[in-house]
Amino acid sequence: MLQTVEAPVSHNYLNEHQGIRSWLLTTDHKRVGLLFVASITGFFFIGSIFALIMRLQLLSPDGLLVSAETYNKMFSMHGITMVWFFLIPSIPNTLGNFLIPMMIGAKDVAFPRLNLLSWYLFMLGGIVALFAMLRGGVDSGWTFYTPLSTTYSTTYVTAAALGVFISGFGSIITGMNFITTIHRMRAPGLTWFRLPIFIWSMYATSLILVLATPILAITLLMIAVERVAQIGIFDPALGGDPILFQHMFWFYSHPAVYIMVLPGMGVISELVPAFSRKPLFGYKAVAFASLGIAVVGFLVWGHHMFVAGQSLYSGLVFSFLSYLVAIPSAIKVFNWTATLYKGSIAWDTPLIYAVGFIGLFTIGGMTGLFLAAIGLDVHVTDTYFVIAHFHYIMVGGTVLAYLGGLHYWWPKITGRLYPEGLAKISALTIFLGFNLTFFPQFVLGYLGMPRRYAAYPPEFQILNVFSTAGASILGVGYILPLVYLTWAWKYGKPAGANPWRATGLEWKTPSPPPVHNFEEVPVVTNRAYDYEAMKEELHLV
Amino acid sequence: MSETIATGKPELALREQFYTTEQQREATTLGMWVFLASEVMFFGGLFLAYTVYRSGHAIAFDQASRDMSVILGGMNTAVLITSSFTMALAVHAAQRGHTRALGWFLLATILIGLVFLGIKFTEYLQHYWEHKAPGLDFQTNLTDPGAVEMFFVFYFLMTMLHAVHMIIGIGLLTVLLLRTGLLTLGRDYHSPVVITGLYWHFVDIVWVFLFAIFYLPGLHLR
């Protein structure tokens, strides 16, 4: 399946300008994408360390590894790091930055300097949050619920909130940049319905970035003001309403999970046609489903508050809307499956990740429906059932999609192929490790093990041991790509412009691409995923 | 009397990621409007919180509003509207290439903006002296002191956030004034003036609503 050619062309975006200043002051979207790859990888491993400590703690029921207070800090910092400094920026700022201009035939994003600024804001926010974690930690949970976060916590809540606040502006700028780029920088002939679905997904994600993140910003600002100035906004003792905090927090944080998964879905929509060698089934349905997820995703936040004290009427409305939002996701799963059906399947690593995504996301999504039912939610809320549900989506979904996309586009990014055998082993290790870690947690939650507890009743031990065992396998699975992808950068076989023989403008330019992506402005006449036309061009079997 | 692109920075007329100046103009304008949409949600969160508390304590909020000076608030509203007028005239001058007029209107907008901030600061001082600054020896004789204090929490939070935006705006306008003086803005390249104008007018719009929710509610009780 993979074709190899001679060594990469000189004068590409990697070697055109050299030296650290050319990287730190770059306005090239491809380099900014790589800056983000480096940063989020760092934060991913930091977040994993917190998880490691948690899983080690939970090996025994009486949890004597760390104190309960330290454990509270571990799960809080794991959540904060993974959500805001890994998942939210992951696909958008890495693959999104790298690919969006290329997929639409542009030279760069609309605002390249703002693009660089968003990386600096991300780093500044990350450093401030890291400072809070190293100075003594945060124990409020990544959800910062009041009045713990405002009144009772004695940890570095304000600093952590400030770190997230700052990096949030990076998100908003990214969203604004992508929306403008997609509207105004498409190559001639590239109408909306000829765009790759990755672009539709990134557009939908950008809508959420722009409209939801500001609410997080203002909410965290209010937390900081309440803590620092000692005035009650959410403090019931002073007439404030802690549920108002939750409304505002979840108004952002529910759409945020779609920021985390929509780009992943966009990647899968690229991988599945490429490795089935046929057009994506139901292109328009998938395109509109992306927008549908973004829009309806704003209407369901109360499903995080069924037992918080909101009105029952509200609960019913949010429950109903939460069922609705599953529909566009299901449409996508059906359409990916239909694309694979009778396709010419090539079981390369990206497809392994894509198929893994489809299965694990489906499990995650369906368990989301369990949680959307108020009656069931009352039983499993704040248990490991919820934790398993969102990890199936975030890890089984987003992380797999990120890794699949990284492998698929690695040849374009670096000009070199990764070692396929080792990559397959890693993908399978991750898949196995992931399921062993998180499937037992569904059972634990159903049986009643609460989340955010440093200790648990002894009858839950065996499932916790399985989970920790799975986590260590998962860890190995994560480290392998870190090693071989880095190795491949220098020593991998040269890839050529289109090693996968896939459709898409990004494959019509050398690997690695020149600084301005295309020598001439591409003119588009084909629809997306036009493998029929390509067959004629390349005489494929 | 129109000047084309100034000496020294001809490449600014068309940045390299764009193919035509029309594309650049549309992208820049669209980008600023998308950013303003995010600002609507940013202030919107505070308007939401204010509305939630107002709906639960309508009488206390109205009573608290009586301690606001409608003279100062009204004056400030007129001041800010005037600055929007001068800003619009600045954009108009830029579009026509009248660089001197552009400079004067930018300067006028800056000065009027500073007047606004001066009046605002005076108000804050007055509130502090009258024990109406939350957390700083707040005192009230009204029946629902918690809600009255909450009114002032939102007053200070929202107007301070607005003032921060004003200060940023004045900063941007100062940069524009410098660039006008350096002749890097002219008839063929003036989108920074247009988009700063959009930002400035947006901040004015926010004030229009702040005036309505903080200064007006108590008047019917007089």
Add this chain to the structure above:
Amino acid sequence: MNEPIISVKTYAITYVSLLLLTLATTLLAYLDVGPLNTVLAIGIAVVKATLIAAVFMHVMREMMLVRLVIAGAIMWFVILISLTLSDYFTRAWFTT
């Protein structure tokens, strides 16, 4: 370039209208008309905001996309407020 250019006269008329509307909303606020007070205050504020947007911000001459962005922003704010308030306004329902 088809950049919208609006006349100084239009700007001036808008300016004066905004000042008059400010005066009007202030005077009307002295009347005691119950819930209508809030409706009037917000309503006039909306009119003023529309004038500023349409004229000073050129929206009346801008591309459709910009108007879509504005509509979207307003719609999202309305979603935020209405869905949140619907919790508070229905707390009293379904109580035993």
